[in-house]
Amino acid sequence: MSSPSARERFKVFLTQKGLRVTNQRMAILEAALARTDHFTAEQLLDHARAIDDSVSRATVYRTLPIMTEGGLLREVDIGSGEKFYRPIADNNSQVAQVVCTDCDKIFEISAPFMSWYGSTVSSKLGLTPVSQRLQVSAQCDRFRTTGDCPRHG
Amino acid sequence: MSSPSARERFKVFLTQKGLRVTNQRMAILEAALARTDHFTAEQLLDHARAIDDSVSRATVYRTLPIMTEGGLLREVDIGSGEKFYRPIADNNSQVAQVVCTDCDKIFEISAPFMSWYGSTVSSKLGLTPVSQRLQVSAQCDRFRTTGDCPRHG
DNA sequence: CTGCCTGCAAACTCTTTGCACGAAT
C-alpha cells in the first residue's frame, strides 16, 4: 500500500515548481508507488497505462526526473544499460545496493555508515559530498551449488 | 609511463583463454595503458588509431570486456550514459570514485574499508561479495564561490 | 590450412526531442 501523503507531497512539489498537476503525472506516480521493488521506465509505462491508458513513453521519461528531484523516487544505475527506479521510503536513510550476479536481483540494505564514508573520501579532495552510492556485486553460492536461489521469484 | 609487464600479462591472458594476440588488440591495450585518467570507448578508439589506424570501433568495443576481465582495466559507470575505463594500477587496492558535480571530473581515492563493508552487507543476504563500488557525488565549494576550480584543466 | 578476428555498416536498446494538438490554470 502506498502512503497517501506521497501523492500530496508530489502535488505540492509540482505546484511549487510551477509545474502542472496532470492526470498522466499522477497516474505515473501512482504506478510507481504501487511497486515495492526496483523497476525500469518501460515497466513503469506498463503499470501507468493500466491506470490511465493515455500515458505515453515520452511522458514517463519526462516525469521520472521530476519524481526523482521531488524526492519520491531513487534512481539506481547498476551499469546494465537501463536505469532502475524505486520509491523512497519515508525515512531518508542511506542504503547500499547489492546486485546478485546470478539472478540480477537488486537488494537494498541499510548502510548508515555511508554518509561518513562520503564525507571522509570527499574531504580528502576538498569537496563537499552531495550523495553517495555503495554498490556491491555478490554471488549466490547456494544457486551455484544447488541451482536454486531461495530469493528467486 | 605504462609498465611493460602489463603487455605481457595481457598476452598470457589471451593465450590462456584461447584468444589470439592481434595487432589491433595490442594497439588498443597500448592506447589504454598510456592514459592516466578515465577514458571512454570513443576516446580509446582515437588513441588506438594513432598507434594502428586499422583499429575499428567494433574491435574496441569487443576488446574492452576482454581487458576488463583480464584485470587490466576497471570499468567505471557513473550513470551518465557512457561507460568510462581506467587502467588498473599494480596494486589491487579498493578505490572509491568521487565525481565532481561542478566539473564532472572523476577522482579515485583509496578506500580500504570498502571490501569490509561489501562483506558485511552481502553476508546479511547470505551472498558472497564479488566486487564493490563506492561512488560519491560532491560539489566544489571553491568553484561555486570563486568560479574557479583548482582542479580544472 | 583452419577458424578465430576484423572492419564495415546496419541493427539495437534506451532515452531524448520537435511538433502540433489538448488540457490545466
Next chain:
DNA sequence: ATTCGTGCAAAGAGTTTGCAGGCAG
C-alpha cells in the same frame, strides 16, 4: 485565454552484431 503538457514518431547516443574477407596459430 494562455501557456504548459502531451502523444506521436523520428532522431540521438552508445553499443552490439551479421557478414565476407583477412590473418594468427
